[in-house]
Amino acid sequence: MNMYEIEERTPEIMNVLLKIWEDSVRTTHDFLSGKEIDQIKEYVPQALSDVAHLIVAEDESGKMIAFMGIENQRLEMLFLLSAERGKGVGKQLLQYGIENYGIQELTVNEQNPQAVGFYRHMGFKTYKRTDYDEEGNPYPLLYMKKYREGAFKMVLYFTGTGNSKYIAERIATALNEDILSMNDRIKEGNTANVMTGKSMVIVVPTYAWRIPRVVLSWLQQTKFPEAKKIWFVMDCGGEIGNAAKYNQELSRQLHLSYMGTAQIVMPENYIAMFGVPGKAEAKEIVAKAEPSIDDVIKDIQAKREFSKPRNNMYDKIMSSAVNTIFYPMFVKADKFMATDACISCGKCVQVCPLNNVQLKNGKPAWGSNCTHCMACICYCPAEAIEYGKKSEGKPRYTFEKNFD
Helix, strand or coil: EEECCCCCCHHHHHHHHHHHHHHHHCCCCCCHHHHHHHHHHCCCCHHHCCCCEEEEEEEECCCEEEEEEECCCCEEEEECCHHHHCCHHHHHHHHHHHHHHHCEEEEEEEECCCHHHHHCCCCCCEEECCCCCCCEEEEEEEEECCCCCCEEEEEEEEECCCCCHHHHHHHHHHHCEEEEEEHHHHHHHHCCCCCCCCCEEEEEECCCCCHHHHHHHHHHHHCCCCEEEEEEEEEEECCCCHHHHHHHHHHHHHHCCEEEEEEEEEECCCCCCCCCHHHHHHHHHHHHHHHHHHHHHHHCCCCCCCCCCCCHHHHHHHHHHHHHHHHHHHCEEEEEEEECCCCCCHHHHCCCCCEEEEECCCCEHHHHHHHHCCHHHCCCCCCCECCCCCCCCCCCCHHHHHHH
């Protein structure tokens, strides 16, 4: 296979590439209607003309079978003839782009699972997700970065309504390091090895004064072959109790050097039990949290252990005895219900990290495998989900809603 950059973008070449694009999209983008594909097709020639680097792949006969567009180390497009799928063409072409043009980032439709799987296989990891594409259409996009072999560290996060994700993104951006959503891995049932580099930073919310049990289970089932050190960053509405003790024990189980547990107070989201701040109050809480996040970043940059958090008798009781009884007594999905305001959009199904919500006759139905992350109730665009009478009249908190 021959690969090279197009020097002169003649009408003949552009027509061939347009045919490759259409053949590929009609095969792989089954979430698009034929009419939508025809509409998008009108803009493809301009995109092919504008992209900085346009690279094609030819078979042994000289026939063009695939192409990719690259701009500022970002893969803007990669398409191949459907007849060439499964032959390693895409892999060779992408590898050529990585080696010769330094591809580091790309965007892919979440509803194109084969492409998502391909890019993950090639070492790209999701660092951001949007519910809509760049034209505002309801087609979720995944923004991915190339994992750097031998990177110093990776930031892994689990989030219910966005607080932990925000903190993780702040840390990853400041450190220029990779980020991984444990939500995605847990939802997929994916416990494959994670190549983190030498150190891991775990960012999670506090559930019953410890890290969420679903996160604990995933960490215990997953191997991190490169990791040597681990930091824990826990956000909470009040305090984390004696969570540090259990994080240290987990570190020993994972054979990692424990670098401490940091507490970050963020807006409360546990609408099933507590009050939730309004927009103005939430912004004040986050503003007060920023210096603590900065301190966390400085400690990780300096490879220092976090300062030890408070550890009094109250903390010990909350993280031990109370945590033990809290889950069986309170962490249940049986009180969740959809009101007549439900628009059957499926957002609750999408955001549930445990696949515990399913649409039945157009309405959400909850199973028994719930972690009380509050994603379903707080991300509902119609605010059509209640948790018995506990949530009635309360604002729905998500980080994105308060900081859009």
